[in-house]
Amino acid sequence: MRDFVDNLTxxxxxxxxxxxxxxxxxxxxxxxxxxxxxxxxxxxxxxTVANPAMQQFFLLQPKIFLIIVPxxxxxxxxxxxxxxxxxxxxSQPISLTAAVIGKFLAVxxxxxxxxxxxxxxxxxxxxxxxxxxxxxxxxxxxTFLIIxxxxxxxxxxxxxxxxxxxxxxxxxxxxxxxxxxxxxNYINDVLMVFVDNFNAKTFSDFAEISTSLxxxxxxxxxxxxxxxxxxxxxxxxxxxxxxxxxxx
Amino acid sequence: MLKVRGLYKSLENNKILHDIxxxxxxxxxxxxLGVNGAGKTTLMRCIAGVYEPDAGSVCFAGTSIKKDRKKYxxxxxxxxxxxxxxxxxTVFEYLIFIAKLNGGCxxxxxxxxxxxxxxxxxxxxxxxxxxxxxxxxTALAAALLKKPKLLILDExxxxxxxxxxxxxxxxxxxYAENNAILxxxxxxxxxxxxxxxxxxxNKGQIICDAPLSDVEKTIPDGNFELLFYNLxxxxx
Numbered sequence: 001m002r003d004f005v006d007n008l009t010x011x012x013x014x015x016x017x018x019x020x021x022x023x024x025x026x027x028x029x030x031x032x033x034x035x036x037x038x039x040x041x042x043x044x045x046x047x048t049v050a051n052p053a054m055q056q057f058f059l060l061q062p063k064i065f066l067i068i069v070p071x072x073x074x075x076x077x078x079x080x081x082x083x084x085x086x087x088x089x090x091s092q093p094i095s096l097t098a099a100v101i102g103k104f105l106a107v108x109x110x111x112x113x114x115x116x117x118x119x120x121x122x123x124x125x126x127x128x129x130x131x132x133x134x135x136x137x138x139x140x141x142x143t144f145l146i147i148x149x150x151x152x153x154x155x156x157x158x159x160x161x162x163x164x165x166x167x168x169x170x171x172x173x174x175x176x177x178x179x180x181x182x183x184x185n186y187i188n189d190v191l192m193v194f195v196d197n198f199n200a201k202t203f204s205d206f207a208e209i210s211t212s213l214x215x216x217x218x219x220x221x222x223x224x225x226x227x228x229x230x231x232x233x234x235x236x237x238x239x240x241x242x243x244x245x246x247x248x
Numbered sequence: 249m250l251k252v253r254g255l256y257k258s259l260e261n262n263k264i265l266h267d268i269x270x271x272x273x274x275x276x277x278x279x280x281l282g283v284n285g286a287g288k289t290t291l292m293r294c295i296a297g298v299y300e301p302d303a304g305s306v307c308f309a310g311t312s313i314k315k316d317r318k319k320y321x322x323x324x325x326x327x328x329x330x331x332x333x334x335x336x337x338t339v340f341e342y343l344i345f346i347a348k349l350n351g352g353c354x355x356x357x358x359x360x361x362x363x364x365x366x367x368x369x370x371x372x373x374x375x376x377x378x379x380x381x382x383x384x385x386t387a388l389a390a391a392l393l394k395k396p397k398l399l400i401l402d403e404x405x406x407x408x409x410x411x412x413x414x415x416x417x418x419x420x421x422x423y424a425e426n427n428a429i430l431x432x433x434x435x436x437x438x439x440x441x442x443x444x445x446x447x448x449x450n451k452g453q454i455i456c457d458a459p460l461s462d463v464e465k466t467i468p469d470g471n472f473e474l475l476f477y478n479l480x481x482x483x484x
Contacts, residue, residue: 245299
């Protein structure tokens with residue numbers, strides 16, 4: 001277990017640092033801030049209606065990260081194949097699961113840094129219009145959780161590809177499906193077998209989740225759903241890497 | 249030390265390796281020879297844990313790669329033909345990264361390895377900025393940090409200048425005093441300068457597994473090039 005955590009930490013640090021070394025963060029961070037602030041301040045009702053929980057800002061976040069997350073994850077495994085470091089990794093006495101989780105956590109942490117950089121808007125809003133800080137904090141946590149799902153699914157999609165364009169497009173497609181399809185009915189069908197009259201509404205309906213962002217709620221059902229999807233996507237990611245090991 | 253028994257591997261529905269069986273001994277440098285496409289790199293990747301064999305067994309000192317992958321790989325280091333370095337890392341960062349993946353960084357060993365491979369002048373350079381020779385030496389240094397009992401090198405001297413080749417040969421000979429080394433090469437002078445044992449692979453099968461001295465006796469004028477010319481002719 002200690003080796004697993006050590007390997008995970010090594011991969012996390014290496015990946016996190018690489019976003020700064022290859023200057024990617026310096027390109028994506030300004031783009032993210034410009035889009036977020038421009039759409040929130042100029043193209044929404046942020047300035048004209050009472051806005052204690054910064055609803056318009058948080059409603060936009062999943063849509064903006066729909067582009068940012070595939071751009072971050074596309075390089076995770078493609079770079080290993082391209083630089084031939086893939087062979088080096090596979091010949092080390094390490095757990096591939098640790099590598100997969102370490103890489104995922106690094107991307108998630110980078111999105112966390114991006115999200116934190118938007119706190120300036122919170123500070124300004126709190127100063128000028130007054131914010132319900134607890135609601136805003138809850139919204140930040142919910143948004144971070146949604147982005148976590150996106151990172152895990154996107155990292156899995158990227159592990160299936162051998163080039164950047166393919167990895168970006170497939171990741172984007174996976175995320176678009178995740179947003180477009182309401183999985184509640186399927187989850188209901190499965191869970192109803194175990195629990196009578198189980199209602200999974202708002203388990204996975206992203207529109208519903210976005211609405212709950214407006215009210216600053218943290219729904220336990222969604223937290224459970226998010227953790228389950230992340231675990232499943234990470235498992236699928238490990239399987240994809242293992243499959244490539246036998247086929248590449 | 250290493251025992252390979254009945255190894256089969258196919259890639260994209262092409263049978264690459266068929267029924268490969270051989271052993272490697274301690275204190276021995278074995279040269280793996282064969283024409284392009286014979287299966288040398290695939291065989292090395294199967295031994296190094298990069299590929300999973302379709303059938304057969306690979307064991308090192310009694311530990312099977314299938315049964316205890318981690319313990320098996322602790323004894324083996326592999327340097328692929330194209331280095332396998334992270335371009336954004338400096339040489340030092342790369343060596344530390346590999347050392348950490350193998351349980352930690354032994355500072356004394358790190359300093360010795362950097363010195364033995366004359367990497368001091370490029371230690372803070374990014375891997376992307378290195379010449380081919382330095383890339384090879386950095387990859388080899390990372391492999392040596394594992395203190396492997398079996399070192400697998402794919403085309404180790406390609407891209408090195410004559411001085412670097414001599415330094416590398418000395419280093420490998422010294423390392424082989426207590427360990428085993430498997431090298432794949434196209435350069436015949438490497439074989440006679442380094443190897444004590446020969447494995448020749450053709451069309452995915454081992455066709456020769458013998459000491460260098462025995463092989464040289466059976467080849468007219470000790471001419472390996474002629475042997476490969478004949479094997480290649482066989483292929484067409």
